[in-house]
Amino acid sequence: MKRKRLTLMPAIALAALSLMVALPTLSGMRLYAASAERYVNITVQPGDTLWSIAAAHASGGDVQDAIDRISAVNHLHGATLQPGEHLRIPQ
Secondary structure: OOOOOOOOHHHHHHHHHHHHHHHHHHHOOOOOOOOOOOEEEEEOOOOOOHHHHHHHHOOOOOHHHHHHHHHHHHOOOOOOOOOOOEEEEEO
16 A cells, blocks of 8 residues: 655645735734823822822813823722822822
8 A cells, every 4th residue: 555645735835825814914004002101290289189189180071080080090090099199190
């Protein structure tokens, strides 16, 4: 009995075909780096609340969204702030 030899030709042909299909798709993609986020550093004053600070820096946007971003950046676990505390405010 003769055994057929397995050749690499079908595997090479399949790889070439896959490359011909994938390259046009990949070449049309554009990668963009995220823009660097800017911050303002503030010191909490007596009477300041997270809401009042967020409202002052929301620039006409959603205050709740500003509160969420400030909380995330500063790793706050509640809304209580202490006078003298330093916060980074995303712009």
